[in-house]
Amino acid sequence: MIPARRKHRVRPLSEGRHPEPGYWNAAVPSICVVPLQQHHGSRVHPVVAVGDTVREGTVIGTGTGRFSSLVHAPIPGKVLQIGEIPMPDERSSVAVSIELAGEFDCLGKVPAAHPWNELEQEEILRLIEEGGVVATGRGLLPLHTLLRRRHRENRARIVLDVAQSEPYVHSELEAAIASPHKTVEAIEILRVALGAERAVIAVNSARRRRTRQLRREAAARGIATVRVAPAYPADLDYQLANAAFGERLPARSLAIDRGIHIINATTAIAVHDAVVFRTPQIDRVVTVAGDAVVRPATVKARVGTSVGDLIDECGGLSSRPARIVMGGSLTGREVTNINAPITKGTASILALSDSEIHRAPALPCVGCGACLRSCPVSLDPVFLVRLIQAGAAGQAVRAGIDSCVECGLCSHVCPSRVPLTEAIRAARAERNRSAS
Amino acid sequence: MTVELYASEFPHSYRSLSTRGFYLRFVVAVALVLAASVFRYGWNAVANIVVAVVTTVVLDGGIASLSRRANASSDVLFSALVLCALLPPATPWSVVSIGCVVIVLVGKWTFGGVGSYWMHPAILAYVVIVLSGKGAFESWFVVPRTWPSTAVDWSATELINVYLFGTVGAVVDVGWLDLLFGNVPGPLGGTVIVTLFAGLFLMAEDVIPATFPALFAIGMVAVLLLGGSQEVFTTVFSGQVALAAFFLVPEPVSRAKTYLGLALVPLFAGAISGVFTLVGMGGASPIYGTAVVNGFTPLIDSLAGREYIRSIDEIDE
Incomplete structure (x- = not known):
């Protein structure tokens, strides 16, 4: 057991311009690409076919088993395409593309409230x-x-x-x-x-x-x-x-x-x-931020809205972004296609400028100890990575590699840009692969 | 389906200060100190600085390109400039160049390059020069060009006393302004006020924490007071103390890693410097004190981080 968890003393990290307070409803896109695998767990299969007409909130995907979740149509319309798309977390998912048509059942209407106090x-x-x-x-x-x-x-x-x-x-x-x-x-x-x-x-x-x-x-x-x-x-x-x-x-x-x-x-x-x-989860509150965005803000958008549409909703790009990220600046995933859709788990879209990324050439570790002091679970990231590089997986486990929460802070603070989190994450993924 | 997503590794933003960035700031800070020394000691200082820069850059660059290893040459450049600042103003340029060779070959590359050494290369080179140049070393101290003007006639004073005993006040009657402006014979980078400004610059740039010089001074003053020293003020206000507190103790590679270590190492370095001063090791006591603690930093770190080490032992059980 690793009981040592010291008080975390890292100062708040900088985040460029603050998004304006509050949020507004983003424009409904004309086409929504809804990935069916929006959660970890059982595979979700489509229950609609190309050409089907769907209403707002119609079930379009369902899975089998305990770890499955229903996926609903975020907009009313016609199913244009069903196909496989790669997801930001390196998996792939079946996605249903819906073209907006017909009437909304929820949008602009006051939903009826059902009493829940008597429910079991x-x-x-x-x-x-x-x-x-x-x-x-x-x-x-x-x-x-x-x-x-x-x-x-x-x-x-x-x-x-x-x-x-x-x-x-x-x-x-x-x-x-x-x-x-x-x-x-x-x-x-x-x-x-x-x-x-x-x-x-x-x-x-x-x-x-x-x-x-x-x-x-x-x-x-x-x-x-x-x-x-x-x-x-x-x-x-x-x-x-x-x-x-x-x-x-x-x-x-x-x-x-x-x-x-x-x-x-x-x-x-x-x-x-x-x-x-009694309305399904078909939208998501997303922060669109970063110095390359004209008007950083938080918006409520339909699941399946593209990254590009959300950036446009916030005034578009003021400069060429160095990187577009889905998720946070430390744990998010880079997106290279702005047609990529948001899911129920997308908390933010970031268009980061060069001045926010602070690129620098990778150098050998200088042993400054910044990663050691920043780790919220009291690990020694450099030590772990050296064990990984030496092929000592057993020792890495004993040194607490499984306690890593992959917050990305060790890599963030590293002045030599040593890819610490990435190495730890890759080692764990490799071990899980070989175990399975 | 035409939508494509490409996964990439995180994080997507880094701390603004890179390894090259913080060494560059160190170089700027120590260069500021040496610029003041040019005013005090003239072309001799310039010659030593140029020799140090050229020797270090050429040798380090050559080794890095031959070994084809990633390198941040500003780390040894910083060490070479710190060595210049620590040495007496009239140190022959050949000695400076030998010191720089020690920095690059022994201090850095023997241990495997940037980040691998455990001791500040400038301290290592300084100790080598002092040990090999015993006798001649004291003769390299000269009277500085003073500013603002001082009434002290340094030419009538035995400079060796200033260096050997490090107690300026006991030799001649100087004011605190003379100490602050470096109007006393000392190392090339002995202008305390400029070193303080350079230190403030490093702290403002988040390169060194303010606790480093503060704890160093606290440790030294405490020991001097406990030891009954009558010259606490003049001893602490010396160029060597300022250089040790701002450029030797906080060196990124050789300094402590753990939170407790970061507090203990400057405190111990100051305290041992105080002990060395009390036993009569002279003005270079802060450098020797820092050298001793520098050598024990990994041990201090492992003791300071014992909670973590113990937890690994628990896993082994």
């Missing part, structure tokens, strides 16, 4: 499953699967994570601030679904003023709020479990192993919509 646990879980809600930010697994996981020793507890500490990414915060009532009601729904006795909201201490309404709503329902440091990473499982319930998680264990369910704000709002309005 299993009924709520079924509604969440039918809504195709995916737990964003935490492994991208179908939420109903995670909620059905019962812990024998610990009673379920909930942490609503609004902290979202990765630079540039503000989608969870903006979603929670824009819909405080929905967010807090979603916690109540999840409490019933889990039989949870306690629920806590974790907010970034630098965003106290902006989360005031959310905290008031939560306090009115007896939900406590805890502040986490404005550093990155500040919302790892062990950090939130400690901040919310004073519980010290052992290394390599997840909060859910102790019955602590960490739910992001956008996931909570999707739960609310699925249970109260």
